[in-house]
Amino acid sequence: TDLNIGDSDYWLVEIDPLNGDIINQKTIGSTNKDNFRQVMLSPNNTLIVVGMAQEGISGDKTETGFGYEDVWVVELDLSLNVIRDKSFGGSGLESYFGGYISYINGYYYLTSSSSSGISGNKTAPYFGSFDGFERPDYWLVKMDTDFNIIWDQTYGGNIDDNVGSVLLLPGNRLLLTGYSETNINGNKTSPKYGYTDSWFLILDTAGTIIAQETYGGSLNDYLGATPTINNGVFYLSGTSESGISGVKSVPT
Numbered sequence: 001t002d003l004n005i006g007d008s009d010y011w012l013v014e015i016d017p018l019n020g021d022i023i024n025q026k027t028i029g030s031t032n033k034d035n036f037r038q039v040m041l042s043p044n045n046t047l048i049v050v051g052m053a054q055e056g057i058s059g060d061k062t063e064t065g066f067g068y069e070d071v072w073v074v075e076l077d078l079s080l081n082v083i084r085d086k087s088f089g090g091s092g093l094e095s096y097f098g099g100y101i102s103y104i105n106g107y108y109y110l111t112s113s114s115s116s117g118i119s120g121n122k123t124a125p126y127f128g129s130f131d132g133f134e135r136p137d138y139w140l141v142k143m144d145t146d147f148n149i150i151w152d153q154t155y156g157g158n159i160d161d162n163v164g165s166v167l168l169l170p171g172n173r174l175l176l177t178g179y180s181e182t183n184i185n186g187n188k189t190s191p192k193y194g195y196t197d198s199w200f201l202i203l204d205t206a207g208t209i210i211a212q213e214t215y216g217g218s219l220n221d222y223l224g225a226t227p228t229i230n231n232g233v234f235y236l237s238g239t240s241e242s243g244i245s246g247v248k249s250v251p252t
Helices: none
Strands: 010-015 022-028 034-041 047-054 069-076 082-088 100-104 107-114 137-143 149-155 161-169 173-180 197-203 209-215 221-223 228-230 233-235 238-240
Touching: 010 034, 010 047, 022 069, 034 100, 047 100, 069 107, 100 161, 107 161, 107 173, 137 173
Parallel strands: 137 161, 197 221
Antiparallel strands: 010 022, 034 047, 047 069, 069 082, 100 107, 107 137, 137 149, 161 173, 173 197, 197 209, 221 238, 228 233
C-alpha cells in the first residue's frame, strides 16, 4: 500500500501468524536503487533492516554515503517508523546485496563484501585485485548498539572473496563464513582447491584470525553461509559441483 520511493526500495511487511493477513507494511528507501537483505529484532525491541543503498540523500536516507554502493542499515520501531539510519562503506563498492548483521554479546557485527580501500568509515585495508577490476574482500565491522564503529577488519586476497555471516562459537570466538576464489595471498593462508570454495575463519573478539580453512574440490562448492552449531561442532551443508578432489572425499 506504500508508493515506491526510488528504482527499488526495501519493503517490510508485518503478517499475522494465525491467518497470514497483512497487519502493517512499510516502504523504506531513497530515490536511487536500494536492495534489501535482512531484518532482525534488536535487544531493544526495535527492527534492524540491512541492505544496499546507492549514494545520495533522499527519501528515508539521511547520509550521502561514501561510494556508489554502500551498506545501509535502518532502525525502526515496531510500528515501522524510522528511528535512524546509517551508511557503511568506502570509496569503492560494497556488496550489491548489502550486509548481514548479527547481535553477539552486546554488540552488532556487520558483514559485507567490500572492494574499498581505507576511506569513508572503512579503516581496514583492501587486499587488491589481480586484474584491476574491483575484487571484493570479506569486511567485518563491530559496532555498539548506537551503530558506532568499534573496529573493522578485512579478510581476503586478490580475487573474489564474498562474505556470508558471523556466528558465536564456544570460548567467545567468532566464526566468519563465505566463499572464496583466492589462493594463498593477502591474509588467506589456506589453499584454493577449485574455482570457488567455501572459506571459513575463526576469530577472536578483536577480529584477529585464530584459524582458517578452505572447503571444496576442483570445481564450485558453496557451503551454507549459516552453519548449525551443536556442542562446539558446526555442521555445514550446501551445493557442490566437485567430484572427489580437494578436501571432498565423496562423489557428486
